[in-house]
Amino acid sequence: MVDLEKIKQAFPFIQELSPTDIMEFLGHTRLMELEAGDIFLEQGSRKGCIYFVKSGLVRSYYTDDNGEETTNRLRCENEVLSSYEIDLFDKPSRFTFQALEPTELIMIDSAIMRQLLDKNPKLEAGRTYFMKKTLSECLSAIDDFILLSPEKRYLKFATDYPQLMNRVPMKYIANMLGITPVSLSRIRKRIATKKH
């Protein structure tokens, strides 16, 4: 089922936990299997869960009044995700979450997770780890918006996440860069012609 060795490798903090701790934690999780296109959390929902992407790829997106979708985040294998509105502020999710590929999610209810965290302080290390990771990504994303042009942001994205470039439509990447798909297409052309 869950490949413990692989997970341990990805998350050093797990080394700190006893097998019993891990087993208790895993006992509260369940596996969700999704097909490409499946939506597992709707904008407006309050269902608090924390998800670990065992395999596959997930996007979250915002739908505006005209039904236009704007993708704001992608999460792939070995990454953790949740609706930050629900889990941090107890508000309904602003975003919808959708699998883009056949995807396996290991999920745990947020309320149960909180109980486990209260009961077992050692789990705290895991929480801290993921918060730090997310925080570092966010801080650097903000600095990119402030310091870099759209073209530079695209080039940085392409080098930072080369795997994603072939796995998701360009329009999602355009959204995340804060520009329109049309504009990204022009940027790509500009870059291509620059280097002959």
Next chain:
Amino acid sequence: MVDLEKIKQAFPFIQELSPTDIMEFLGHTRLMELEAGDIFLEQGSRKGCIYFVKSGLVRSYYTDDNGEETTNRLRCENEVLSSYEIDLFDKPSRFTFQALEPTELIMIDSAIMRQLLDKNPKLEAGRTYFMKKTLSECLSAIDDFILLSPEKRYLKFATDYPQLMNRVPMKYIANMLGITPVSLSRIRKRIATKKH
């Protein structure tokens, strides 16, 4: 010296700590008094500290190869700040930190803070509190860059942080919005003429 009541009010998690815990923590802090313009952490530095703004206002900014400064963050009273590069990644700070007003900072060495956190798990609540707060700010900042135009971002900033509008130069705000000061000036004019 430190107004405990005020701090308790601002940070609910402190209620959880015993007076002894608080006193031990405070024993490791020291007060730094700055005048407007003083720089207390330079780009490239590795001095790990966590700062609490008791009074005043602080900006962090990036200096590029041409000596151009770009402000990326402001922190005012009752906010916590640190160099995220130093504290999260053990790398030199990308930014310089400067007081914009007469400012009092309560500071503690990051290494000592880590020791205290290891020794006293109850302090963890405080760390979690600030990480959540920072994370929520960052996530919403990113969503603003993705979903809002520069003009909308400015209007949102003006309503979210009305105090800051009169306390800092517009050019710093322009930087944080990811646009040039000239462009912000035009946006402000556009808005002013729109509503007659």
Next chain:
DNA sequence: AGCATTAATTATCTTTTGTTAATCTTTCGG
């Protein structure tokens, strides 16, 4: 394989932003 759908590119035009420099305004130190 063939058709329908979706994504990507291109084209055209409008709007906004960046850049540079000049001109007001404000602020601050002597």
Next chain:
DNA sequence: CCGAAAGATTAACAAAAGATAATTAATGCT
């Protein structure tokens, strides 16, 4: 209170981005 310095605005032009629509390319489905 005055003059220097820094900030904000304005102007003028070039470059980039948004919006819309048309065309081409890719993808998925039966």
